[in-house]
Amino acid sequence: xxxxxxxxxxxxxxxxxxxxxxxxxxxxxxxxxxxxxxxxxxxxxxxxxxxxxxxxxxxxxxxxxxxxxxxxxxxxxxxxxxxxxxxxxxxxxxxxxxxxxxxxxxxxxxxxxxxxxxxxxxxxxxxxxxxxxxxxxxxxxxxxxxxxxxxxxxxxxxxxxxxxxxxxxxxxxxxxxxxxxxxxxxxxxxxxxxxxxxxxxxxxxxxxxxxxxxxxxxxxxxxxxxxxxxxxxxxxxxxxxxxxxxxxxxxxxxxxxxxxxxxxxxxxxxxxxxxxxxxxxxxxxxxxxxxxxxxxxxxxxxxxxxxxxxxxxxxxxxxxxxxxxxxxxxxxxxxxxxxxxxxxxxxxxxxxxxxxxxxxxxxxxxxxxxxxxxxxxxxxxxxxxxxxxxxxxxxxxxxxxxxxxxxxxxxxxxxxxxxxxx
Numbered sequence: 001x002x003x004x005x006x007x008x009x010x011x012x013x014x015x016x017x018x019x020x021x022x023x024x025x026x027x028x029x030x031x032x033x034x035x036x037x038x039x040x041x042x043x044x045x046x047x048x049x050x051x052x053x054x055x056x057x058x059x060x061x062x063x064x065x066x067x068x069x070x071x072x073x074x075x076x077x078x079x080x081x082x083x084x085x086x087x088x089x090x091x092x093x094x095x096x097x098x099x100x101x102x103x104x105x106x107x108x109x110x111x112x113x114x115x116x117x118x119x120x121x122x123x124x125x126x127x128x129x130x131x132x133x134x135x136x137x138x139x140x141x142x143x144x145x146x147x148x149x150x151x152x153x154x155x156x157x158x159x160x161x162x163x164x165x166x167x168x169x170x171x172x173x174x175x176x177x178x179x180x181x182x183x184x185x186x187x188x189x190x191x192x193x194x195x196x197x198x199x200x201x202x203x204x205x206x207x208x209x210x211x212x213x214x215x216x217x218x219x220x221x222x223x224x225x226x227x228x229x230x231x232x233x234x235x236x237x238x239x240x241x242x243x244x245x246x247x248x249x250x251x252x253x254x255x256x257x258x259x260x261x262x263x264x265x266x267x268x269x270x271x272x273x274x275x276x277x278x279x280x281x282x283x284x285x286x287x288x289x290x291x292x293x294x295x296x297x298x299x300x301x302x303x304x305x306x307x308x309x310x311x312x313x314x315x316x317x318x319x320x321x322x323x324x325x326x327x328x329x330x331x332x333x334x335x336x337x338x339x340x341x342x343x344x345x346x347x348x349x350x351x352x353x354x355x356x357x358x359x360x361x362x363x364x365x366x367x368x369x370x371x372x373x374x375x376x377x378x379x380x381x382x383x384x385x386x387x388x389x390x391x392x393x394x395x396x397x398x399x400x401x402x403x404x405x406x407x408x409x410x411x412x413x414x415x416x417x418x419x420x421x422x
Contacts, residue, residue, distance in 0.1 A: 009127045011084055014044045014341075016070045020092050025116035035092035037062070040085060040124060041073045044341065047082035050128040053138040054121050056113055057090025059105045063098045065164075065189030066142075071340035075190040078343045080140055087124060089117055098164065101150040114139050145170040147177060152300060157292030160338075162186035165300045167198065167224075179224065180232065181300065183269045183293075191336065191344050194269025196301055197227040226302040228274050235373050235406040236272050238399040242371045242410040243280070243330060245397065248417070249367040250329065259283045259308070261326065263363065265316035266334035267294060270303030273332075277309045282330070284309045287316035317351055321359040331360055333372040344405075345377035352385050357392040361413055370411040385409070 003019050016039070023036040055076060057067045066072040067088055077086040093099070121137045129135035148169040156162050166182045183194040201223040231237050243250070250260050260282050264273045267288035276282040288294050291313045297303040305311050312319070316335065336346040350356070360370050370393065376382035389396050393411035401408060
């Protein structure tokens, strides 16, 4: 069916259209394909002033869910400056499935492509953008820290849907590179669900033995080890640091030969619960809604079910509301929203209820704490969460993670007693 150009004259909130056409920027120098994939998304919330922006899909990333799916496109729009319509332009991939590996090109080669594609973008602009003449098209650059990546596994879970396990080589701001294993969901592809550090064999260090091909730069068969002793997700260290609020109490428990207990809602790859069990000596109950996620965590992230760790497949919030036969010293909540339309947010809305928070307080011991990873989609969400926590718990502490996305909140059942030096 032919595409009617009139379609793009009006802005329709949340409308998503994809199509292909001959690539106007085809040339041997630009390394482009004959056909161009165009994806057009109108913002669900329209800014006061109409504005059109475009992103040129990075070369070799055309099949990445970030650029090839509506949820990924929406997340790009929601994290960009206010835009009425965001258009993604990239080479038409030969397959709809994610490519097995990716290597970042040496140069972006974008300025010439922008010039060649601008007439097309003007033609795709809504009529409201022409009030003062030809619209100015904004080009947003997409950059992340991935230098190389290779897909380790791809599965579909009954709750989370399609997921990917990837080995990636990343480059920090200081130019230092390291390897990570990551878990991503197709429903929220721009968000890294879990990640751990992996070490090529021969680098030493106390890491778990595991074998597998990194396949970066053709180095087929390079072995690696999982380093579960280091927390690399930015918010995990602050979550663990929150435990220090009841450090004196936990020390008393340990001196009395009582192993502290932690309930973790949300397992993902298992980095947090593994650290609590192996490094801090907690007896951990990990609750994950999707059995496939747990299977992936065990197979690819080194998670081990054992004497000090019990793993459950169920709705963690419902399980907590129903109650436990035992009480916990710590509850860790690492749950995010499953609805991409609301943007990346945590915890989910169903957790931000007085009844749920009261259930959490009843599951905790008298000196217990609730630790929550928070990614507020709006200021009002954060304010409501703070209000509900203060209605139920005694004291509330905020830990700044050091980025613009996350906060860690720690709520206490009882007042924190100051440590007394002996």
